[in-house]
Amino acid sequence: xxxxxxxxxxxxxxxxxxxxxxxxxxxxxxxxxxxxxxxxxxxxxxxxxxxxxxxxxxxxxxxxxxxxxxxxxxxxxxxxxxxxxxxxxxxxxxxxxxxxxxxxxxxxxxxxxxxxxxxxxxxxxxxxxxxxxxxxxxxxxxxxxxxxxxxxxxxxxxxxxxxxxxxxxxxxxxxxxxxxxxxxxxxxxxxxxxxxxxxxxxxxxxxxxxxxxxxxxxxxxxxxxxxxxxxxxxxxxxxxxxxxxxxxxxxxxxxxxxxxxxxxx
Numbered sequence: 001x002x003x004x005x006x007x008x009x010x011x012x013x014x015x016x017x018x019x020x021x022x023x024x025x026x027x028x029x030x031x032x033x034x035x036x037x038x039x040x041x042x043x044x045x046x047x048x049x050x051x052x053x054x055x056x057x058x059x060x061x062x063x064x065x066x067x068x069x070x071x072x073x074x075x076x077x078x079x080x081x082x083x084x085x086x087x088x089x090x091x092x093x094x095x096x097x098x099x100x101x102x103x104x105x106x107x108x109x110x111x112x113x114x115x116x117x118x119x120x121x122x123x124x125x126x127x128x129x130x131x132x133x134x135x136x137x138x139x140x141x142x143x144x145x146x147x148x149x150x151x152x153x154x155x156x157x158x159x160x161x162x163x164x165x166x167x168x169x170x171x172x173x174x175x176x177x178x179x180x181x182x183x184x185x186x187x188x189x190x191x192x193x194x195x196x197x198x199x200x201x202x203x204x205x206x207x208x209x210x211x212x213x214x215x216x217x218x219x220x221x222x223x224x225x226x227x228x229x230x231x232x233x234x235x236x237x238x239x240x241x242x243x244x245x246x247x248x249x250x251x252x253x254x255x256x257x258x259x260x261x262x263x264x265x
Contacts, residue, residue, distance in 0.1 A: 037115045044096045044160075045085045051228045056083045056219065060191075063212040064158070068184035071192045071202075074216030077252030080193055081162055083219070088191075094158040099166045106136050106172050110144055117148060117159065141176050145183045157188045164194040174200050181210040220249030230258060 060083075063070040072080045088094040095116040103109040136144070167173045177198065184190055197213065205211045221229065223244050229251060230240040235258040243261075247253035 037112045041098050041100065041112060042096060042116045044088050044094065045081060045098070045162075046089070047082045047085065049232055050082055050086060051221075051225055051232060053079075053083055053221075053225055055222070055225070057087055059214060059218070060084070060087045063214070064189045067209060067212040068188075069181050069190040069192065069211050071194070071197070071211055071213045072219060073194045073197050073213065074219050075195055075250070077250040078216050078220050079251040080219050082251075084160060084162075084191055084193055088158055088160050091158045094160065096160045096162065099161060099163040101166055104167055104170050106170070109167060110136075113148065113161075136172050138175055138179070141172060141179055145176075145179050148180075149183055149185055149188070158191065159188065160191045160193065162193045164192045165196055168194075168196075168199050174198075178205065181205055182208075184210075221251055221254070222249065225249075226254060229254065233258070235262060 060070065072084060074080045088096060097113050097116040099109070103112065180190070197215070202211060206213070221244070223241065226244040226249065227237065227240045230237060230243070233255065239258055239261050243254040243257045247257055
């Protein structure tokens, strides 16, 4: 089973589903809702002055080759989103979904994910009312995964979920995560970006070679990358090793350290 992501047209706003049920399957629908997905949410982020990190690019490339999914985790400022975005931008058929607080609701999460994957060029997609409900059970989540990975063109594709930590505490994320990974087609890779690891054991999933975890220690800048960062931003080279030692390779902290040092001279 394979799938292909259509390129996202940033000039349009994705809306959908047209209608969906509010409540559970045992409850009647009480109203219909139209959800709008901002185009920025589905756009691969771009960053100015990005340091090229062949080490990280090769790490992600190897993970894509060897595993169905990759989980990148690290505290804010470690450069995880920037590096994954740079990697995804080089993939001609990548889909991106930057999760936000409203995505704790299953309908919001499922709707924006389908919008990212299907990349509606018309600006909206129609989905049956039974496809997306407010509080999904395991059958609903399984059906959604089947819809998400519907057969299409044979190409290697990439699906990225950024800020996954927003949905960790939802009643559906663990079931979605554990159903999704075994169902990922051979031609597809999924990357999760989060500030922390999943809040439940993943050793069984990892033992089955479904998931590669890249944590903050691996993803943080090394000394060579820190030197390049300071050179690109015009900071004194002598400050690079000091910043690295004090900020543990966290790019945002190192830049603030450099700016403060430059102001204080």
